[in-house]
Amino acid sequence: MLGYVLLLITVLAVASYFFGRKRAAAVVGGRQQELHSRPSYHGAYVAAWVGLPSAFLVLIWLLLQGPVIDNLLLWSLPPGTVDGLTSGQISLLLSEIKSVAAGNVFSEPSLAVQDAAARYHSWQIIARWAMAAVALSIALLGLFFASRRISPEFRARHGAEHILSGLMIACSLIAILTTLGIVLSLLIEALRFFDRIPALEFFFGLNWEPQIPIREGQVTGGGAFGAIPVFTGTLLIALIAMAVATPIGLYSAIYLTEYAHPKVRAVIKPVLELLAGIPTVVYGFFAVLTVAPAMRQFGDMIGVPIAPNSALAAGGVMGIMIIPFISSLSDDAIAAVPRAMRDGSYAMGATKGETITKVLLPAALPGIMGGILLAVSRAIGETMIVVMAAGIIASLTANPLEPVTTVTVQIVTLLIGDTEFDNPKTLAAFALGLVLFLVTLALNVLALHIVRKYREQYE
Amino acid sequence: MEAQPAVRVQAPAVPEPREGQSVARLELKMAARDVNLWYGEKQALFGVSLDMFDSSVTALIGPSGCGKSTFLRCLDRMNDVIDGCRVEGDIRLDGEDIYAPRVDPVQLRARVGMVFQKPNPFPKSIFENVAYGPRIHGLCKTKAEYADVVEKSLTRAGLWDEVKDRLDESGTGLSGGQQQRLCIARAISVNPEVLLMDEPCSALDPIATAKIETLMDELKKNLCIVIVTHSMQQAARVSQRTAFFHLGKLVEVDETSKIFTNPTDQRTQDYVTGRFG
Incomplete structure (x- = not known):
């Protein structure tokens, strides 16, 4: 039904585009130069009025239909049925009614439920037809309204462009709203966590043992939520990764822009960027199966004990993974420095090295x-x-050389296995996620700010 | 093959003697003999021979693509950085072959400075722009010495009074004419003996151009200046000798007044009277 309605609206909108175009041409008897806007703009204007309001209405309808019908159902149940039920039990009852209505009957449902299921079924059908009828009448109203406005003086192009820019704003809003939604859900769950565990303990505690029992009789740790070791672990691994990636990335960028023959560059650059395309799982294999054992053997050789899951192995492999980020962006940045800067430096008697370190970088x-x-x-x-x-x-x-853990690892381990969303163990994942989000957000904002502030400074 | 007639080291008399300038013969500073240059397979210069004298301005004129900028860039070996560029012939600075193996282009460029068509100050402060050359060549030791060199260079470039209160600001924030004078200050900060200017005024307005031309008059007192220009008026105003290039060849070189009033070659005549180019 929904598909048909949307299809019908689309067909109507396309048809009204041609209708509007033809009508506009007809109004001036084919002498297009007498129209303020070209016929196709008139067509687009009419199509927008036919398609957009009705599609919007369908969207709103779909959002509201479920809750409205649910509430009606609860109302229609025999008095006293829902008294004293928790919200969880009510939603259980509702889903029972719905599954009976869909024909999935597992046990003998009560009479009230069977009645409700029948009502639910019929209301659904009514709602669907009502939606179709309302959407179509809105579309026709739009057609009537918009086509009446077609006249030589009508500034259809402005109208169509306004509508288009509105659509574009809506598209960009979707991304923003999604981010906002993610932040809000993180924030709310994190706040619930901080209800149970004081923020002071979380941010400054030195002991992290979040695996507390959820069921009785589980053998687990004591439960401590001091996140400092997790943060320092993350920092350590990120530091190792950057220590690997920054020099390698930067030097390869300098080599590619300043020293490599164009043919060599044409091969090496895409290969380097290929590193970014390798799935991180594969890097994980590489770290566990190749790098870590090799490091351990090397450690045995020189008599230094290296843990099998050392920060060095994970950080080092992660560093390899992020080389392309640094090399590619640095390469672009260095290549974007105008030739005139290089010439100016060489003409002053600077060597290539001096030019690179003192001017280009x-x-x-x-x-x-x-x-x-x-x-x-x-x-x-x-x-x-x-x-x-x-x-x-x-x-x-x-x-x-010792094993450490990171924020992301902890989030994963907190959310697998036994979980319950009322438990500090699970909620801790959200608090960690919130911190992670804020840190990376701040870094990204800072990066964008730096890039924007100093971009094209040399022009 | 044209011989090298006017070029032979007979230094010309200075057209109009000015105060403070000796009317005596000028000293030969740079001499190019039979310079050929290829970009890959394509030959861009054909047997160019030209003398450039101390304390005077030599102008290189000619239609676009005639090789005058290419020739200019041979004089401080800036063509070395271009892939596939090959130079043959003999170019001497004070009698010393600048393409000899023992000459490091890096050192050469400290003696032969260059100013480009488009002002190209580094995205550094005005002070650091001028101090760049002295720094890489290690000419100064103390901060005071650097400050001194910067002030002297900016003063010689006629920019000191305009920027002395904002030496810390970025050189790229100046106006086009100021930027070009900053680049001149940067070029003369290492006391070069020769200053090459590649159409230094083509991106500037007439007022800024006039300033740079006055500046060149001042600078040439103790410099050998070689300037490429598309403006014949500019060549006539600032130079003592003018060389006319056409299709990679040096057609004619003589005193500026002679080139513009009574050239020997028909092509020069056509070009300076605006019949082509």
Whole structure:
């Protein structure tokens, strides 16, 4: 039904486009230059009035239909049925009614439920037809209204362009609203967590043992929610990753822009960027199966004990993963420095090295910084590699040879297995997520700000 | 093959003697002999021979693509950075072959400065722009010495009074004419012996152009200046000698007044009277 209605609206809108176009041409007897706007703008204007309000109405209708019918159902139940039920039980009752209405009867439903199911069924049908009727009449009203406005003086182009820009605003709003929704849901759950665990303990506590019993008789840790070791672990791994990625990325960018032959550059650059296309799971395998054992063997050789899931292995592999972020953005930034800067420096008697360090890198610094900050936020938010290669136990250490855990790893481990969304263990994941989100958001904003502020400074 | 007639080291008399300038013969500073240049397979310069004298301005004129800028860039080996560029011939600075293996282009460019068509200050402060050359060549030791060099260079470039209160501001924030004078200050900060100018005024308005031309008059007292220009009026105003290039060849070189009033070659005649180019 919904599909048919939308299809009908679309067909109507397309038809009214042609109708409007023809009508506009007819109004001036085919002498187009007498029209303020071209016929196709008139057509688009009419089509927009036919299609958009009715489609919008369908959307609103769909959003409201469910809750309205649910409430009506609860009203129509025999008095006293819902008294004293919790919201969870009520929604259980409603879904029972709906599954009976859909014909999925598992046990013997009560008479009241059967009645309600029948009512639900018929109301649904009524609602569908009503929606179709209302949508169609709105579409026809739009057609009537818009086609009456067609005249030589009518500024249809402005109207159509306004509608179009409105649509574009709506599209960009979707992204913003989604972000807002994510933030809100994180925030609300995090606040629930802070109801149970004081924020002071979370942010400054040194002990992280979140696996508290959910069922009775579970053997678990004591339950402590001091997130400092998790944060320092994240920091340590991100630091190792950046220590690997920054010099390698930067030097390869300098090589590619300043030293490499164009043919070499044409091969190496895409290959480097290919690194960014490798799924992070594969990097995880690489870290666990290749890098970590190799490091351990090397450690045995020189007599240094290296944990199998050391921060070094995870951070190092993560560093390899984010090389392309730095190299690619730095490469673009250096290549964007005008030839005139290089000429100016060479003409002063500067060597290539001096030109690069004293002129090109400072001029490209905003782009390079932007790349590095994006890479940092990527490193902090990266999940798969650390889930596979880093540790799970939160330990407060700065030794890269020991296992540490990260925010993302903890979120994953908190949300798998037994979960209950009333429990500090599960809610802690949201608090961690909120912190992670805020940090990466701040880094991204900072990166964008730097890039924007200093962009094209040399022009 | 044209011989090298007027070019032979007979220094010309200065057209109009000015105060403070000796009417005596000028000293030969740079000499190019039979310079050929290729970009890959394409030959861009054909047997160019030209003398450039100290304390005077030599103007290179000619239609676009005639090789005058290319020739200019041979004089400080800026063509070295271009892939596939090959230079043959003999170019001497004070009698020393600048393409000899023992000459480092980096050192050469400290002696032969260059100013470009489009002002290209670095995205650094005005002070750092001028101090760039002294820094990389290690000419100064103390901060005071740097400040001194910067002030002197900016003063010589006629920019000091306009920027002395904002040396910390970015050089890219100046107006086009100021930027170009900043680039001149940067070029002369290392006390070059030769200053090459590649159409230095083509991106500037007439007032800024007039300032730069006055400046060149001042600078040439102790510099050998070679300027590429598309403006024949400019060549006539600022230069003592003018060389006319056409299709990669040096057609004629002589005193500026002679080139513009009584050239020997028909092509020069046609060009300076505006019949082509």
